[in-house]
Amino acid sequence: MTIAVVGSGIAGLTAALHAHEAGQEVTIFTKGSLGDGCTPHAQGGVAGVYRDGDSPAAHADDTLSAGAGLSDPDAVDVLVSDGAARIAELIARGVAFDRADDGTLLLGREAAHGAARIVHAGGDATGAEIARALTTAVQAAGIEVVEGAFLVDLLCSDHAVHGIRLLIDGALVDRPADAVIVATGGAGQLFAHTTNPLGATGDGIAAAMRAGAAVTDLEFVQFHPTILAAGDPFLISEAVRGEGATLVDEDGHRFCFDEHPDGELAPRDVVARAIARRAAQQGSPVRLDARALGARRLAERFPTIDRVTRERGFDWAREAIPVTPAAHYLMGGIVTDLEGRTTLPGLFAAGEAARTGVHGANRLASNSLLEGAVFGARAAAAATRSSSEDRAADRDETRSMLISSHRVPTRSARSTDEGGDGAGFSRAALQQLMWDNVGLLRTDDGLADAVATLRSWQDEAVAPASMAEYEDANLLLVAAATASAAVERTESVGAHFRERSLIGVR
Structure with a gap:
């Protein structure tokens, strides 16, 4: 069985290692270099239960509380129940978490946690250490890695995914696969101010939307308080x-x-x-x-x-x-079940590209690396079990997960190099529009203006030709879906906050 893993952060690398260890033929496709993405930038740590006096139930309670009542309790239970095994696995793969002189793990506390339950590495370089250890493990395992491979679209037939279309060295390349695991990260580049690297352009989410997979909760964008x-x-x-x-x-x-x-x-x-x-x-x-x-x-x-x-x-x-x-983290994304399956047979998702239900309306600090490890492993296990014979059954089962879907334009946006006069589309104009109107503080008028402007840009769009233009097309698609979702959710909850008058945040 061939499995294509798109993305090489903690979720993608974990999925690839698990699928490989299950005897599958695995290839990792990554837009940049192996180990790129948001994972190596993570300063915080990995939340879990490491000592007496704490418990998975307490961790779950804190996660549910931070999620403002919109987290899926079953997904949270999976997160905290599988967490210990995944953390032990990271240690076994060579992640050097910080320890006290007696060898015990050093534990920190972050906001909305009721206990000190976060391990870190290199003080504030946890993500970089995890990326180092997992990329080393992938290389030692001999897993095929294709760098500089941009995900253009998913290959579909009979309402199922059977491969991916990539842009490699300026040429379009189709790669068939029995299963595709999307772990391409979030879409922080929607906003003028973000902690995310330049490559966080929502590529996997946009490709899934074009293929007809369900996405939801895109209005829930977490803004990190202290930059x-x-x-x-x-x-x-x-x-x-x-x-x-x-x-x-x-x-x-x-x-x-x-x-x-x-x-x-x-x-x-x-x-x-x-x-x-x-x-x-x-x-x-x-x-x-x-x-x-x-x-x-x-x-x-x-x-x-x-x-x-x-x-x-x-x-x-x-x-x-x-x-x-x-802008820091996207709680929404491609809808998955507890095994990483999406509403399209053959397509799985994990990490920030996925909406597992763990985070609800607001992510609890240091749950993202844990989520990537837990659900990356689960997606690999489900993809390994997948076969052409059971895809019909999968299709029936995943229909119940369909929360929302989006009609997408047939044309895509071509960006200009400069911001322009503000009237036409450019990446800079989109980012400022989203920051001003779909950012930390939202109003009815601002959201309506964003939706109208984004639709006008979609109407004027042309077909992309370069990677930057494909990225812009993805940003425009995800931006329009995010703004529309924010309009539809009329109440304020968690990271989605609406008020009468917008305070300028520039």
């Missing part, structure tokens, strides 16, 4: 606040307690909105005050953040540093 407000977006891990850093306004007031009794450790959506509002009120960024931790502790626990902040002219051991929110 260094100087230079290119650089994330200041939530773990810094978990260690005791505070958020203060220009008067030194810890304003987050005005919004939530947990203050800086409230759910991310609450903290991000509090920061946006206070920054708009005072006309300048709020500040993260980590001085109480001391220079030595900051350098040891957060070596990457310590280095970058100093390179940008800040001594955060002596001064509070300016921070602002930015």
Whole structure:
């Protein structure tokens, strides 16, 4: 059986290793280089249950609470139940999590967690260490890897997926497969300000939509509260606040307690909105005050953040540093069941490209790497069991998962290199439109304007020819679906927040 894995973050690499170890013929296709994507940028860690006094049930309760009532309890149960095995597997594959002198795992706490249950590596380089270990494992296993392979579309017949169409070195190439696992990540590049790398353009989600797979919850976009407000977006891990850093306004007031009794450790959506509002009120960024931790502790626990902040002219051991929110994580995506199966037989999804139901309306900190490992393994197991004989049965079963579908345009967008005069489509114009109108704080008028503008750009679209133009087409498709979903959800819940007057966040 041949399995095509598209994407090489934690979900894709885990899926590929599991499928290979089950005796399948596996090929990894990745847009950039092996191990690229959001995973190596993850500063936080992997949430789980590591000590007495904590439990999977407590982890599940925190996950459900952060999800604002919209998480799937069964998916959350899978996450916390399978978590221990997947974490042990990461360690066995060579991930060097940080440990105390006695050899026990060092545990941190982040917002909305009721206990210290997050392991990290290299202080604030957990994702990079996981990517290193898993890519090494893939290479040692001899799994075929095709780099520089851009996913253009899924190959379908009889309402089932049987391969992928790729853009490789400027040429379109079709690769048949018995099963396709999409693990292409999210779509952070929808927004003018994001923590995501440039390649996060929603490629897998868009391809699944064009093929007719169900997607949902695209309106739930998590904005990380603390990005260094100087230079290119650089994330200041939530773990810094978990260690005791505070958020203060220009008067030194810890304003987050005005919004939530947990203050800086409230759910991310609450903290991000509090920061946006206070920054708009005072006309300048709020500040993260980590001085109480001391220079030595900051350098040891957060070596990457310590280095970058100093390179940008800040001594955060002596001064509070300016921070602002930015788009960070997409809770919605391709609808899957608990095994990673989508509504199209032959197509599976895992990681940020998938909507497993774990996150609901708001992701609990450090659950994303865990989700990628847990559901990447499950998708591989389901894909391994899949066969042409049982696809008809799969088709009947997956119909019940159909939550929403989107009619997509037959033409795609071609971007210009510059932002233009604001009237026509460009990637920069789309990103600013989404940031202003479908961002952290949303209004009826702003959403309506976004939907109308995106539809006009779709009407004017032309066929893409280069990878950048295919990416722009994907961004436009996912943007239109995201804005429409935000219009349809009229109540405020979790990361989707609507108010009467939009506070400018720029």
